[in-house]
Amino acid sequence: MVTTGIRVRREGGARDGADGAGPGRTPEVLVLLCSVGAAVTTVAQPFVLGRTLDLLLRGGDGAAGRWLALSVALLLGELLLDSLTSLFTGRCTAHWTAFLRSRAFDGLLRAVPEGARPLAPGDVGTRLTLNAADAGGAPAARAALAASVVTPVGALAALALVDVWVAACVLAGLPALALVLRSFARDTGASVAAYQRTQSELASRLLEALEGAATIAAAGTVGRERARVLEPLDRLAALGRQVWALHGRALARSGVLVPLLTLAATAVGGLRLAAGALSVGELLAVFRYAQLTAGVGGAASLLGALVRGREARKRTLALARLPALVHGTESLPPAGPGVLELCGVRVVRDGRQVLCADGVRVPGGATAAVVGRSGAGKSVLAAVAGRLIDPDEGHVLLDGVRLDRLTREALRTEVAYAFERPAPAEGTVAEAVAAGPRRVSPGQVREACRAAGADGFVRRLPGGYDTPLPEAPLSGGEHQRLGLARAFAHAGRLLIMDDATSSLDTATEHEVDRALRHSVRPGTRLVVAHRPSVAARADLVIWLEDGGVRAVAPHRRLWEEADYRAVFGAGGTPPGAPRAGTARRPEPEEARP
Numbered sequence: 086m087v088t089t090g091i092r093v094r095r096e097g098g099a100r101d102g103a104d105g106a107g108p109g110r111t112p113e114v115l116v117l118l119c120s121v122g123a124a125v126t127t128v129a130q131p132f133v134l135g136r137t138l139d140l141l142l143r144g145g146d147g148a149a150g151r152w153l154a155l156s157v158a159l160l161l162g163e164l165l166l167d168s169l170t171s172l173f174t175g176r177c178t179a180h181w182t183a184f185l186r187s188r189a190f191d192g193l194l195r196a197v198p199e200g201a202r203p204l205a206p207g208d209v210g211t212r213l214t215l216n217a218a219d220a221g222g223a224p225a226a227r228a229a230l231a232a233s234v235v236t237p238v239g240a241l242a243a244l245a246l247v248d249v250w251v252a253a254c255v256l257a258g259l260p261a262l263a264l265v266l267r268s269f270a271r272d273t274g275a276s277v278a279a280y281q282r283t284q285s286e287l288a289s290r291l292l293e294a295l296e297g298a299a300t301i302a303a304a305g306t307v308g309r310e311r312a313r314v315l316e317p318l319d320r321l322a323a324l325g326r327q328v329w330a331l332h333g334r335a336l337a338r339s340g341v342l343v344p345l346l347t348l349a350a351t352a353v354g355g356l357r358l359a360a361g362a363l364s365v366g367e368l369l370a371v372f373r374y375a376q377l378t379a380g381v382g383g384a385a386s387l388l389g390a391l392v393r394g395r396e397a398r399k400r401t402l403a404l405a406r407l408p409a410l411v412h413g414t415e416s417l418p419p420a421g422p423g424v425l426e427l428c429g430v431r432v433v434r435d436g437r438q439v440l441c442a443d444g445v446r447v448p449g450g451a452t453a454a455v456v457g458r459s460g461a462g463k464s465v466l467a468a469v470a471g472r473l474i475d476p477d478e479g480h481v482l483l484d485g486v487r488l489d490r491l492t493r494e495a496l497r498t499e500v501a502y503a504f505e506r507p508a509p510a511e512g513t514v515a516e517a518v519a520a521g522p523r524r525v526s527p528g529q530v531r532e533a534c535r536a537a538g539a540d541g542f543v544r545r546l547p548g549g550y551d552t553p554l555p556e557a558p559l560s561g562g563e564h565q566r567l568g569l570a571r572a573f574a575h576a577g578r579l580l581i582m583d584d585a586t587s588s589l590d591t592a593t594e595h596e597v598d599r600a601l602r603h604s605v606r607p608g609t610r611l612v613v614a615h616r617p618s619v620a621a622r623a624d625l626v627i628w629l630e631d632g633g634v635r636a637v638a639p640h641r642r643l644w645e646e647a648d649y650r651a652v653f654g655a656g657g658t659p660p661g662a663p664r665a666g667t668a669r670r671p672e673p674e675e676a677r678p
């Protein structure tokens with residue numbers, strides 16, 4: 086399906102599980118191996134240093150030299166492994182962040198628009214940026230956390246080998262440290278989730294304010310708007326303080342416990358030295374091992390990163406799990422005329438019926454205008470007619486085939502959309518117009534632009550058709566014409582235009598309409614219209630009222646009804662009107678059928 090508006094959705098094939106395999110375990114395993122290697126060298130060092138010291142004190146030069154060299158080698162090895170750990174941590178985080186972000190982005194693009202609607206743009210932005218980065222850091226943090234167990238466990242084992250009494254003293258203090266860590270992990274989870282939600286809320290409010298900046302400036306409500314945008318800031322600060330308080334409390338508790346444990350171990354070691362059970366070098370090793378064993382408290386920050394990453398992952402992957410449009414396997418009959426039928430269609434939103442259309446038929450090759458007051462259900466009908474959304478009941482047929490049974494390719498190539506606000510695009514003007522399911526030649530791009538009334542201003546751009554779109558100084562109407570050109574270039578048997586000419590002046594709209602009939606691939610057109618001139622040029626009008634189809638008939642016939650004229654703001658019957666009951670038209674020339 087070709088779409089040219091903000092509601093562009095790229096539908097993929099079968100969806101994998103949202104969690105998927107990701108970048109695999111290799112980056113995480115590399116972090117784990119290097120961290121474990123660094124931990125092993127850390128654990129080996131006190132023993133080797135102690136031995137070196139004892140040998141030096143005894144004056145054994147040759148052996149002491151070898152042990153000293155081993156100490157230096159261990160130190161260098163630790164430095165190297167620490168550097169490799171940092172390198173692999175960076176790579177692991179980058180890979181996972183990219184994977185989670187593209188997964189979420191993909192899910193968002195495939196989602197049924199209605200499913201994604203409750204998510205504010207700022208919320209989506211936060212999930213795709215901050216949350217994805219936090220979630221991407223979790224696998225490396227998990228590997229580092231697993232490796233961080235090696236140091237205290239190895240140090241305790243080494244301590245037991247050096248002196249079992251000192252080891253018993255340290256072991257007695259460890260449960261208290263474990264309790265500190267457990268309560269930290271439990272308490273931070275909830276606060277971190279609330280913190281991330283509030284961040285999203287703040288971003289959403291800011292984006293809303295940016296979107297309505299002109300209105301805010303004109304209304305002079307800057308102060309009020311600033312207060313509204315910043316309202317979640319106090320909550321965010323309170324939650325931030327809460328998380329930091331938990332961090333601080335965990336660090337303070339472990340900060341008291343660790344020196345106490347080290348002190349107790351050193352005291353016991355001193356007594357053992359006095360009793361002749363330990364050498365000076367072994368006392369040095371005991372002191373260092375006691376420090377390393379008690380260093381289990383250092384896992385708190387890794388645990389914090391892991392908890393933050395887990396909450397962030399849930400938020401990011403929620404986008405990947407948005408309900409997606411599922412496509413069928415059928416194709417359209419070749420060279421079909423594009424007959425569109427709505428059978429028993431009902432769309433319900435928030436418990437309210439917003440569209441009910443049964444037995445509506447647009448003949449192949451005909452142009453149908455969809456008219457009605459604001460909120461009557463025109464856009465909902467346009468969305469259902471090209472399967473941007475599925476109706477809650479009933480179905481839509483194109484050339485006799487239900488849209489939900491069509492393959493994605495059939496929908497993409499045969500149903501094109503143009504919207505009021507075309508999607509911003511990258512690349513040059515020509516590339517933006519050519520982007521879509523069909524291959525479009527430069528000649529066809531120009532032809533489509535001519536038909537959409539865009540060729541003139543595009544050629545006046547600094548680089549003509551090769552001007553990068555983000556650099557092209559275009560008005561809203563010019564953007565809209567490029568969106569139309571893109572839809573024309575990819576027009577299939579059904580072209581749906583939802584307010585796609587609203588920014589064009591009446592003369593340009595006439596020209597576009599003429600070109601649409603003569604220069605664009607023939608097919609059925611469904612045009613959401615607010616102007617009577619558009620309805621007058623259409624073959625038939627689908628008149629909606631309060632979500633229901635009030636009538637399907639040519640404009641000329643409907644114009645006889647005052648209610649229909651009222652849709653366009655037209656008044657009662659003018660004096661000398663040709664027919665009784667025919668009212669004055671606001672745009673007599675345009676509206677004439």
Ligand SMILES: Nc1ncnc2c1ncn2[C@@H]1O[C@H](COP(=O)(O)OP(=O)(O)OP(=O)(O)O)[C@@H](O)[C@H]1O
Pocket residue numbers: 199202434435439457458459460461462463464465466
């Ligand atoms: N996702 C939704 N959730 C709740 N209500 C919705 C949703 N989508 C549409 N509606 C409601 O359905 C009704 C029809 O909306 P629609 O956008 O089709 O109106 P419209 O005729 O195109 O109006 P306008 O001319 O102002 O664009 C409106 O009352 C709208 O609030």
